[in-house]
């Protein structure tokens with residue numbers, strides 16, 4: 001068997017022992033349904049698993065992952081809306097109290113979006129998907145177009161988080177809940193180069209470290 005698959009099976013055995021043999025309480029409860037407090041919208045990138053990064057337990061977080069953690073604007077029509085339907089379920093059925101958009105450093109999706117090449121060599125699905133983040137790219141190019149590439153990439157990673165937050169507010173049932181104080185939208189940025197998590201401060205209009213010193217729990 002492929003060692004990668006073997007490792008997953010080994011991992012599942014460990015998981016089963018933890019949650020179904022040693023400690024059965026959690027899944028005895030979760031068997032009856034889920035009540036996650038938060039919806040996390042994260043990138044597909046294998047290095048930024050939201051449950052892993054935040055050490056969350058099963059049942060605590062409803063997760064949507066897609067390339068570059070993007071949220072499309074509210075647009076009810078006859079096409080298949082995977083992201084919007086998952087958002088609808090989390091907000092209207094599960095009634096989550098928080099929506100967190102989790103972006104990250106070294107995002108391949110944002111890198112593709114920012115490279116000049118991608119317009120010339122469109123891919124079958126990815127190019128179209130990334131056009132969702134075009135306003136973020138435009139903002140960065142306008143403001144920082146003459147600055148080093150690395151700085152532009154980080155700015156676009158952050159800007160795309162803000163764009164997803166703005167797009168969330170175009171959903172009427174999200175706006176309603178936010179305005180009533182029943183739902184809060186957060187923008188987080190995980191810098192995997194420095195091992196730091198940032199939170200967008202809307203008053204200061206910048207991302208600030210969220211977790212404090214590494215040894216303070």
Ligand SMILES: [Zn+2]
Nearest residue numbers: 043045107108
């Ligand atoms: Zn990414």
